[in-house]
Amino acid sequence: MQYPEPIAQLIDSYTKLPGIGQKSATRLAFFTLGMDEEDVTGFAQALIAAKRDLHFCSICGNITESDPCVICADPTRDQTEVLVVEQAKDVMAMENTREYHGLYHVLHGVLSPLEGKGPDDINIASLVTRLQTNEAITEVIVATNANSEGEATAMYLSRLLKPAGIKVTRLAHGLAVGSDIDYADEMTLIKAVEGRTEL
Amino acid sequence: MQYPEPIAQLIDSYTKLPGIGQKSATRLAFFTLGMDEEDVTGFAQALIAAKRDLHFCSICGNITESDPCVICADPTRDQTEVLVVEQAKDVMAMENTREYHGLYHVLHGVLSPLEGKGPDDINIASLVTRLQTNEAITEVIVATNANSEGEATAMYLSRLLKPAGIKVTRLAHGLAVGSDIDYADEMTLIKAVEGRTEL
Numbered sequence: 001m002q003y004p005e006p007i008a009q010l011i012d013s014y015t016k017l018p019g020i021g022q023k024s025a026t027r028l029a030f031f032t033l034g035m036d037e038e039d040v041t042g043f044a045q046a047l048i049a050a051k052r053d054l055h056f057c058s059i060c061g062n063i064t065e066s067d068p069c070v071i072c073a074d075p076t077r078d079q080t081e082v083l084v085v086e087q088a089k090d091v092m093a094m095e096n097t098r099e100y101h102g103l104y105h106v107l108h109g110v111l112s113p114l115e116g117k118g119p120d121d122i123n124i125a126s127l128v129t130r131l132q133t134n135e136a137i138t139e140v141i142v143a144t145n146a147n148s149e150g151e152a153t154a155m156y157l158s159r160l161l162k163p164a165g166i167k168v169t170r171l172a173h174g175l176a177v178g179s180d181i182d183y184a185d186e187m188t189l190i191k192a193v194e195g196r197t198e199l
Numbered sequence: 200m201q202y203p204e205p206i207a208q209l210i211d212s213y214t215k216l217p218g219i220g221q222k223s224a225t226r227l228a229f230f231t232l233g234m235d236e237e238d239v240t241g242f243a244q245a246l247i248a249a250k251r252d253l254h255f256c257s258i259c260g261n262i263t264e265s266d267p268c269v270i271c272a273d274p275t276r277d278q279t280e281v282l283v284v285e286q287a288k289d290v291m292a293m294e295n296t297r298e299y300h301g302l303y304h305v306l307h308g309v310l311s312p313l314e315g316k317g318p319d320d321i322n323i324a325s326l327v328t329r330l331q332t333n334e335a336i337t338e339v340i341v342a343t344n345a346n347s348e349g350e351a352t353a354m355y356l357s358r359l360l361k362p363a364g365i366k367v368t369r370l371a372h373g374l375a376v377g378s379d380i381d382y383a384d385e386m387t388l389i390k391a392v393e394g395r396t397e398l
Contacts, residue, residue, distance in 0.1 A: 006253050047243040
């Protein structure tokens, strides 16, 4: 016996989300049946609206309603720095610090030989074009994740851009603020010692 | 800085689902942006349709498009047995065995003093009415979950219905098929010995 068609469809839709299998999807679908009519309608509209109204900024690749995005279109931002991140989410994390006032570039991925992702599969070509056509940019800050793929991507960008006279920097490695030294892993400790600063 | 409105709305909708916090909701929302237009539209339609087209069967409480549900409306099913389950999902699990051919009754919950759920909060009154008005039913099989709340509900139903001359039975406890004795918990082993059958 099958579930009634409407719930089978909904379960099927939920299973298309990452990390949600058949059991979780069934649980979510039944939960949905018990939700307020208004919340369910709002959810459906949010899905449609997000897909319809959001695009990638043609300059930096960030997710935006307008093109160029609000950051690229803002003349008060520091036009000399471009911070390169893996995902649009990372732009938000950085913006929430309220300390960085330059521009961004979203790669939409990292170099990953294991997953067969090379330089042509991520948003690097548009970064190069951007640097060639916009002479105001003097520094590229690579803010890829602090794992081996993020490091490899940072190294690649550094070798690609430095010959063109662009300053390429990388976010500092070290102890997370508030963390205990005896819980830090060895690589982090080594990096923290290497990158020590004078008091 | 805030996310663009459409994605903030979508994140908000995802956080209303059980077990999905802010981080997971953000991940799901960004994943949604990368999904096929068709899949997203299908998802939105499935949400609306499930909420609009599905109802509870007025007889057994199961989730259905038509009322009464296909099981209650099927004259070839054994009209003498009613299997009582906690959730509509459990009906499906039972149906998938293809071995039970009687009717169902969905409680939509269990007795749970800790959560303040008493007999009036679950679908028990309609079961009593059903048994009073339908004399064909001779046996109620209680198939609540095998935990303390499921057991308490089974005991309650048994005390409530037995005086009316209805046979009340409970699913057997014992070793799951394919399981190892040395991995079984003590209560299961005790129940398995108590309920041993002659070969």
